[in-house]
Amino acid sequence: MKDFSDLNMMNDKILKIKQLLIELETTSEQFPALSKNSKRALASVKMMELNLSDIIAFDITNVK
Amino acid sequence: MSGQKYWNPVLETMPLEKLKLLQFKKFKRILNWAYGHSKFHKALYDEAGLTPDDIRSFDDIKKIPKVEKSMMRGIQNKAPFPYGDALCVPLEEVSTFRQTSGTTGQPVYQPDTWQDWEWWSECWSFVLWAQGYRPGDRVFIPFGYNIFVAFWAGHYAAEKLGCEVVPGGVLDTQSRILKIKELNATAMMATPTYILRMADVAKNKMGIDPSSLSINKITCAGEPGAGITSTKKRMEDAWGAQVYDHSGATEIGAWSYECSQQPCGMHINEAMFLVEIEDIKTGKIIEEPGKRGKMIITALDRIAQPCIRFDSKDVIEWDPEPCSCGRSFRLIRGGVIGRADDITKVKGVLLSPAAIEEVVRSIEGLGDEFEVIVDKQGDTDRIKLKVELLHEVTRLSVENILKDQLRLKTNLGYQIEFYDYGSLPRYEVKAKRFKDLRKKKSMEKECRS
Numbered sequence: 001m002k003d004f005s006d007l008n009m010m011n012d013k014i015l016k017i018k019q020l021l022i023e024l025e026t027t028s029e030q031f032p033a034l035s036k037n038s039k040r041a042l043a044s045v046k047m048m049e050l051n052l053s054d055i056i057a058f059d060i061t062n063v064k
Numbered sequence: 065m066s067g068q069k070y071w072n073p074v075l076e077t078m079p080l081e082k083l084k085l086l087q088f089k090k091f092k093r094i095l096n097w098a099y100g101h102s103k104f105h106k107a108l109y110d111e112a113g114l115t116p117d118d119i120r121s122f123d124d125i126k127k128i129p130k131v132e133k134s135m136m137r138g139i140q141n142k143a144p145f146p147y148g149d150a151l152c153v154p155l156e157e158v159s160t161f162r163q164t165s166g167t168t169g170q171p172v173y174q175p176d177t178w179q180d181w182e183w184w185s186e187c188w189s190f191v192l193w194a195q196g197y198r199p200g201d202r203v204f205i206p207f208g209y210n211i212f213v214a215f216w217a218g219h220y221a222a223e224k225l226g227c228e229v230v231p232g233g234v235l236d237t238q239s240r241i242l243k244i245k246e247l248n249a250t251a252m253m254a255t256p257t258y259i260l261r262m263a264d265v266a267k268n269k270m271g272i273d274p275s276s277l278s279i280n281k282i283t284c285a286g287e288p289g290a291g292i293t294s295t296k297k298r299m300e301d302a303w304g305a306q307v308y309d310h311s312g313a314t315e316i317g318a319w320s321y322e323c324s325q326q327p328c329g330m331h332i333n334e335a336m337f338l339v340e341i342e343d344i345k346t347g348k349i350i351e352e353p354g355k356r357g358k359m360i361i362t363a364l365d366r367i368a369q370p371c372i373r374f375d376s377k378d379v380i381e382w383d384p385e386p387c388s389c390g391r392s393f394r395l396i397r398g399g400v401i402g403r404a405d406d407i408t409k410v411k412g413v414l415l416s417p418a419a420i421e422e423v424v425r426s427i428e429g430l431g432d433e434f435e436v437i438v439d440k441q442g443d444t445d446r447i448k449l450k451v452e453l454l455h456e457v458t459r460l461s462v463e464n465i466l467k468d469q470l471r472l473k474t475n476l477g478y479q480i481e482f483y484d485y486g487s488l489p490r491y492e493v494k495a496k497r498f499k500d501l502r503k504k505k506s507m508e509k510e511c512r513s
Contacts, residue, residue: 007074043179047186050336050365051072058089060082 011056014048021045066200069390071193075335076391083392087338088122090364095119095128098370101152104139105370126340126349130360130375133164136172136315147175150369158368162213164314165494174213174314175368181220183336183365184213184317188221190333191321194389195308196281197251199226204249204279206232206240206258208493213314214286215253227251237265237492241272248278256289256299257495260432263302264490275304285310286494288418290322291330291399294425298432309399311378316371317363320396327387329395338362339396340373341380344404353384353397358404377404379416408500410438411445413475417498420449423469429457430466433488439501449478452485 021038028034055061070076078086095116098105109115112129119125139148144155151158158175165171176184197203203222207215209231222229230247232240241262244252254262259282266272282305284290290299290309299307309330312318319337320330332339341350341357350357359378363371379402383395402416409415417436424434431452438447451466453459459482470478 040178043177043182046179047182050183050186051075054090055074055078055086058086060078060086060089 007052007061008056011053014045014053018042018045018049066198071190072335076190076393078335078392080392080394083334084122087334087364088125091125091338091362092116092119094362094364094366094370094372097367098152098372102150102370104135104149105372107149125338125373128373130373131371132375133169133172133315137170140173146173147369151175152370153177153368161211162216162314163211165212172315176366177368180366180368181217184217185220185224187312187318187333187336188217189224190336191283191310191318192218192221192225192227194321194323194331194391195283195310196306196324197222197225197227201225201227201251202230202247202249203227203251203253204230204232204240204244204247205253206235206237206262207254209233213312214493217312217318218253218283218285222251237262238270241266241270241274241277244277244279245272250278251281251283252279252305253283253285255286255493255495256284256295257287257491258493259284259289259299259307260295260302261490261492263299264432267302274302277303279303279305281305282307283310284308285312288400288402289421291401292418292422292425293328294422298425311400313376315369316361316374316376317366319361319363320399322399323387323389323391325387325389327383327385327389327395329383329387329397330399331387331391331393331395334393336364338364339380341382342375344379350382353382356381356401378402379404379407406498408438410447410476415447415474415476419474420470421497423466423473424449424451426469427462427466429454429462431485431488433490433497435488435497435499437499437501445502447476447478448481450481450483450488452483452488454485 021042025035025038028038099109099116108129114127136150139150140146142148144151157177159178160176160181162174163171205215205219209216219229219231230249232243235243263274266274282299282303284307289295290307296307309322311320311330320332322330340360342360343350343357356379359376359380361374361376378400380396380400383397387395402418407414407416420436424430431454433452435450436447438445440446463480466480470476
């Protein structure tokens with residue numbers, strides 16, 4: 001991690017993973033093994049959001 | 065990665081002004097969530113004439129009504145059973161049940177979703193990383209895994225960090241010590257009472273010097289002992305390990321931790337929690353360091369049963385000094401100093417049981433166990449202290465030091481009773497060493513009348 005552009009890049013990846021997992025969870029309703037593991041993985045992604053995405057979403061990094 | 069000092073290098077070093085802004089935005093988010101999903105919270109705020117939109121600045125947060133444990137007891141055992149009106153998610157989203165220990169009354173049930181449970185172990189990950197837990201550590205957890213949250217989340221966090229966890233659940237104390245020895249465990253988590261108990265059993269019943277084992281760090285929780293200098297020293301000397309303090313609660317989460325610098329205090333995890341300190345007499349929020357008050361705490365990201373401005377009764381104070389570890393998360397000096405409902409008046413003097421522990425454990429000739437009993441003789445308060453003498457120690461050699469130190473630290477005189485080593489009750493989890501019989505007597509009197 002060098003600077004805030006790295007943080008933005010990492011955040012983009014987190015949001016992409018989240019989007020993919022939401023899609024997978026939705027499309028796998030009849031496939032419990034995929035649906036439930038997607039939901040569980042989304043809870044882990046939420047921890048990454050708390051660790052990084054919130055800072056960017058709330059624009060905390062740009063506050064002087 | 066193991067050389068990285070912080071679990072989250074962005075949040076843990078964020079300047080305080082930015083942290084406060086983050087806290088404010090997260091506070092608004094959880095407030096909106098609770099207002100929209102919990103009948104209990106909506107009714108509470110409606111009654112106060114407030115909606116989340118009325119909270120426009122950090123200063124407005126204190127307008128939000130506090131929640132006390134007794135209020136939670138009142139709404140539970142109702143639909144959706146057993147959690148009642150504070151449940152914010154459909155019952156089928158609840159993946160785990162815990163309950164409070166019931167130390168202060170009827171236990172409170174705590175529902176958590178899987179996301180909440182991830183959050184619990186995330187908060188514990190901050191704790192363990194700061195205390196030097198790393199991949200390669202073999203962590204022994206001598207805890208009866210059950211309905212109490214205790215070290216469950218510590219277990220999952222240690223796994224997340226890459227440690228190897230040994231669940232020392234249904235084993236007796238001697239078997240646990242043998243397992244530590246057999247596996248060369250490097251770290252351990254338990255209450256201070258049990259850490260001392262294990263050392264005592266190893267040394268006096270098994271002939272094993274606990275400091276010869278491979279434990280190099282211990283995380284304590286559940287009681288204030290690791291924040292009491294003399295108790296911490298006893299544990300560190302016995303095990304030849306660093307002992308770290310941590311504080312959490314079932315209905316709150318893992319909100320604070322001592323870091324590896326051992327700064328005689330604990331960091332608040334200010335990215336995950338908002339801590340306010342309230343003056344017990346005036347109810348005003350204390351901003352300045354060095355003034356004690358009770359903690360009002362918000363878990364900023366817990367969703368199934370939110371914890372918003374919870375009156376924890378823990379007595380704390382801000383430390384004026386930053387920590388040399390570089391974290392911007394503020395320190396509370398001395399950790400949790402006591403509980404507002406533990407601090408009691410004896411002979412007109414405010415007494416905290418922790419002060420007695422500090423004295424007893426600072427005297428080398430005394431054992432780890434003690435008991436304090438307050439009652440009335442006629443109209444006068446009487447305070448009795450039972451202590452154990454270690455083998456080959458005479459009463460004469462410690463009695464005056466003990467009396468003087470107690471007088472100095474607590475401003476009270478005691479009736480002291482000395483017992484042989486091993487006579488007083490031993491505890492495996494949380495100890496009950498302070499007994500105020502005055503309350504019991506006055507309740508009996510009320511019942512009779």
